[in-house]
Every structure is written in structure tokens, then in C-alpha cells.
Amino acid sequence: MNPFEFTTPASTEEACASLKEYGSTARIIAGGTDLLIELRRDSSKGPKVLVDISRIPALHQIRVSEGTLSIGPLVTHSELQFSGAVQRSASLLSAAAAAVGAPQIRNRGTIGGNIMNAATCADTVPPLIALGAVVVLKSSRGTRDVGLGDLFLKPYQTKAQPDEILTEIKFPGLPADAGAAFVKLGRRNALSISRLSVAAVIQRDSQNRIADARIVPGAAFPTWQRITPAEQMLVGEQPSDALFEAAGRKVSEEMIRCSGRRWSTEYKEPVLAVLVRRALMQCVSPAIQTGRSHDGSDGRSGAQATTVTFRSHHRYCTLSVIVNGRSRTATVPTNRTLLALLREDLGLTGTKCGCEIGECGACTVLLDGQPVNSCLVLAPQVHGRSVTTVEGLTREGKLHPLQLSFMENDAAHCGFCTPGMLMSAKALIDENPAPTETDIRTAISGNLCRCTGYKQIVQAIQTAGDGSASP
Numbered sequence: 001m002n003p004f005e006f007t008t009p010a011s012t013e014e015a016c017a018s019l020k021e022y023g024s025t026a027r028i029i030a031g032g033t034d035l036l037i038e039l040r041r042d043s044s045k046g047p048k049v050l051v052d053i054s055r056i057p058a059l060h061q062i063r064v065s066e067g068t069l070s071i072g073p074l075v076t077h078s079e080l081q082f083s084g085a086v087q088r089s090a091s092l093l094s095a096a097a098a099a100v101g102a103p104q105i106r107n108r109g110t111i112g113g114n115i116m117n118a119a120t121c122a123d124t125v126p127p128l129i130a131l132g133a134v135v136v137l138k139s140s141r142g143t144r145d146v147g148l149g150d151l152f153l154k155p156y157q158t159k160a161q162p163d164e165i166l167t168e169i170k171f172p173g174l175p176a177d178a179g180a181a182f183v184k185l186g187r188r189n190a191l192s193i194s195r196l197s198v199a200a201v202i203q204r205d206s207q208n209r210i211a212d213a214r215i216v217p218g219a220a221f222p223t224w225q226r227i228t229p230a231e232q233m234l235v236g237e238q239p240s241d242a243l244f245e246a247a248g249r250k251v252s253e254e255m256i257r258c259s260g261r262r263w264s265t266e267y268k269e270p271v272l273a274v275l276v277r278r279a280l281m282q283c284v285s286p287a288i289q290t291g292r293s294h295d296g297s298d299g300r301s302g303a304q305a306t307t308v309t310f311r312s313h314h315r316y317c318t319l320s321v322i323v324n325g326r327s328r329t330a331t332v333p334t335n336r337t338l339l340a341l342l343r344e345d346l347g348l349t350g351t352k353c354g355c356e357i358g359e360c361g362a363c364t365v366l367l368d369g370q371p372v373n374s375c376l377v378l379a380p381q382v383h384g385r386s387v388t389t390v391e392g393l394t395r396e397g398k399l400h401p402l403q404l405s406f407m408e409n410d411a412a413h414c415g416f417c418t419p420g421m422l423m424s425a426k427a428l429i430d431e432n433p434a435p436t437e438t439d440i441r442t443a444i445s446g447n448l449c450r451c452t453g454y455k456q457i458v459q460a461i462q463t464a465g466d467g468s469a470s471p
């Protein structure tokens with residue numbers, strides 16, 4: 001990554017002032033899960049300054065007022081996944097958030113980043129368009145509302161001006177009797193980029209006829225849109241497999257009409273039709289389950305709503321961070337990652353460096369108790385926060401029960417994945433001391449192991465969780 005200046009506004013007004021000052025040479029950073037990969041990949045186009053909005057509490061809220069949900073751009077995918085308010089009023093958005101990456105990515109990646117990155121595979125955008133979302137863009141010139149469907153120019157490009165910041169995403173919650181679904185096709189269950197996805201909503205009248213239908217495919221069109229010809233086929237009809245199959249075929253026809261026939265059409269045409277049919281069937285079936293929920297209207301974590309103020313308009317910064325319970329201070333370049341800070345500046349080499357693109361999980365640490373990929377966190381962003389690494393598991397020379405259990409169950413072979421596995425497992429056990437196998441496999445879905453086949457790792461975590469590991 002090229003060096004850059006780094007600024008941390010404490011309010012949206014300060015953020016707008018920074019964007020006005022630096023114009024197109026500035027980039028906004030929040031979770032950073034997409035941006036850091038981009039900056040590493042193409043350092044020649046690096047920004048002059050990063051504007052870190054992650055410490056603006058007003059942007060990190062979920063509110064419900066008179067049936068309208070208002071979501072701040074800093075709300076993470078994990079928070080969307082587990083928010084009781086989102087599960088109740090926009091279950092398809094919750095389901096889409098749960099389908100993003102793996103726990104480490106969901107704990108850092110934000111809904112605002114998913115929208116403004118404008119990748120056609122963005123999982124939260126089809127549900128938001130189906131929900132009729134409007135986004136609020138703010139600059140020092142004022143604010144404006146833009147329908148989300150009108151925000152995008154083409155893949156990776158929005159109509160937002162360089163001095164504008166996304167401050168809110170708002171939409172009416174779905175009625176309690178509406179059915180909603182999000183289905184995604186990827187190459188694997190976790191850490192998967194959508195090959196195709198479909199968000200759908202169906203509302204039926206008292207005679208079981210479809211009164212309202214919304215269908216929005218993802219990764220199928222250059223930008224997202226409701227497919228009204230298919231929606232119109234459904235309205236006034238009784239739900240049926242044949243009807244939904246026909247609607248699926250219609251969506252595929254529209255895709256071909258819009259994009260033409262390409263090399264991938266032979267595959268996408270039938271598969272998109274099937275996904276639409278499945279999504280519509282789910283809409284008229286029992287509600288989507290997204291796991292545990294956290295009641296209350298705001299997000300799950302208040303971690304980023306910290307009162308710590310950190311300023312650096314230079315290419316170096318001096319930061320303080322609690323690492324394994326001990327206060328540490330370091331002066332580092334602003335383009336240092338948390339992974340490099342730990343390994344190179346603080347000498348904590350237990351955390352491993354693998355892919356550096358958020359896919360292997362070897363670099364997993366706990367940031368304020370949540371597992372994150374330290375290769376995708378900038379060091380300046382952890383100023384004033386608490387980090388736990390694998391070295392922090394040991395207490396007074398005694399191994400943690402998880403470490404003992406990994407030894408007893410032969411869960412470490414080459415050992416390269418083990419620190420990351422242990423940290424993901426620690427986060428799980430701290431929250432859920434008696435996890436099921438499914439809980440464990442979900443918790444470690446962002447950690448790849450090339451040696452063990454995972455069986456012993458799952459067993460080790462289960463054994464440590466039920467307290468049967470040696471003290």
C-alpha cells in the first residue's frame with residue numbers, strides 16, 4: 001500500500017469538511033474490508049488521504065420510527081444479521097447480511113461500504129432495493145435523498161459526488177404478513193462471492209391472492225432493478241410452483257434482453273430462473289431463520305461509538321492500544337495494518353500472515369472481543385481499543401482450556417491456522433459456552449485449515465466448550 005494521510009473526523013460535518021478540502025484525492029474508510037484489498041492490489045491509484053468515519057457515533061445506529069427503519073452506514077453485517085428490528089421488519093436484509101463473507105468480515109464490513117463499493121455481487125443491495133430504500137447523501141453543500149435504485153451508474157460507480165458522504169439508509173419495514181426471502185448462489189457456504197442472488201417479497205390478500213410482488217436479482221444485471229414484467233405476472237394470482245417457475249423464466253428473459261447473450265448465459269439463464277422460483281417459494285413458506293437476535297432498535301455493538309478522539313493528518317501516527325490487557329504505544333506509518341503492527345512493531349508473531357485478503361483467517365484476533373481479520377484493519381483504526389491475540393490466551397503461564405483441548409484432540413497439525421482458529425473459537429465460547437456443531441462450524445467458517453479436515457478442530461472446541469478439557 002502506498003502511504004497516505006489519515007484523518008478521523010468526529011462528526012459528519014467534519015467529515016464533509018475533509019472531503020471538501022481533499023476532493024477526489026480522498027477516500028472514505030469505515031470497515032475497510034474492500035478498500036484495503038483494493039489499495040494493496042493497485043497502489044498506483046492510492047488516495048492522498050483516508051477519511052476514517054468509523055468514530056462517528058451518529059452513523060452507527062439502527063432506528064425504527066413509525067414503521068420506517070433508518071440504518072446508519074457504519075452498521076456492520078453482523079449487527080444487521082442479529083438486530084431484532086431488522087429481523088422483524090426486513091428479514092431478507094438480515095438474511096443477506098448473514099450470507100456475507102464469514103464472521104470476521106461481517107464484524108468489520110458495513111452496510112454503507114457494501115452500497116458505496118457498488119460491486120454487482122453486493123449482497124445487501126438487492127434486498128434494500130426490494131424494500132424501496134432511499135439513501136441520504138450529505139456534503140458541505142447540503143443533503144439530498146436518492147432512491148437506491150437510482151444511485152448506481154455502473155459496476156463500482158455511484159452518482160455520489162467526491163465530497164458527499166452516505167449518512168443514512170431508510171425504508172419502510174415490511175408488514176408482518178409479508179413474505180420475504182434472499183437466496184444466494186456461491187461456490188461455497190462461507191467466504192463466498194455471489195455468482196447470482198435474488199431478493200423477493202410477496203404480500204397476499206385475504207383470498208391468498210398475491211397483492212404485491214417484488215423481485216430483485218443480484219449479479220445478473222449491470223445495476224440492480226426490480227423486474228416488473230415478472231412481478232406483474234404474479235399480482236392477482238394464487239401462489240403456485242408453476243406460476244413461480246414462469247416468473248423465474250421471465251426474469252431470465254429480462255436479463256438476456258438487457259445484457260444480451262454472453263458466454264455465461266447458458267449457465268445463468270436456467271440457474272437464475274431456479275433461484276427466483278426458490279426465493280418466491282420461500283416467501284410463501286415459513287419465515288427465514290437468521291439465528292439468534294438481539295432485541296432493541298440499535299446495533300449489536302457500541303464498540304465503534306467510542307469517545308476516544310484520534311487525529312493524524314500525517315503519514316505517521318502515534319497510537320495507543322490495549323493488547324492482551326497491557327497498554328501499548330507505537331509510532332507507525334498510517335498505512336500499517338493491525339497484523340503488521342502486532343507482528344513487526346509489537347513482536348507478537350503468534351498471529352499469522354496468510355493471504356492478506358481476508359480469506360484464510362490465519363490473522364484472526366479479537367478487536368473489542370469480536371473476531372476480525374487483522375490484515376484488513378488499519379492500525380490507526382485500533383487506537384484506543386482493545387486487541388486480544390493468541391498470546392493473550394495464556395494466563396500466568398497456564399494454557400487456555402481451548403489450547404489444551406486442541407492438544408488433546410490432535411487439532412493442530414502444521415499449526416499455521418491454529419492461532420486464528422483459537423481466536424475464532426474463543427469468541428464463540430465466550431458468547432456461547434455450549435455450542436452445537438453447527439455453531440462451531442459457522443464460527444470457524446472464516447478460518448481455513450489445509451491439514452486436519454476440521455473434524456478434530458470441531459471436536460476440540462466442543463470439548464473445551466463443555467468444560468471437559470483438562471484445566
Ligand code: FES
Pocket residue numbers: 352353354355356357358359360361362363364373374375376
Ligand atoms: Fe488475513 Fe488471510 S485473512 S492473512
Ligand code: FES
Pocket residue numbers: 411412413414415416417418448449450451452
Ligand atoms: Fe495446518 Fe490447519 S493445522 S493449516
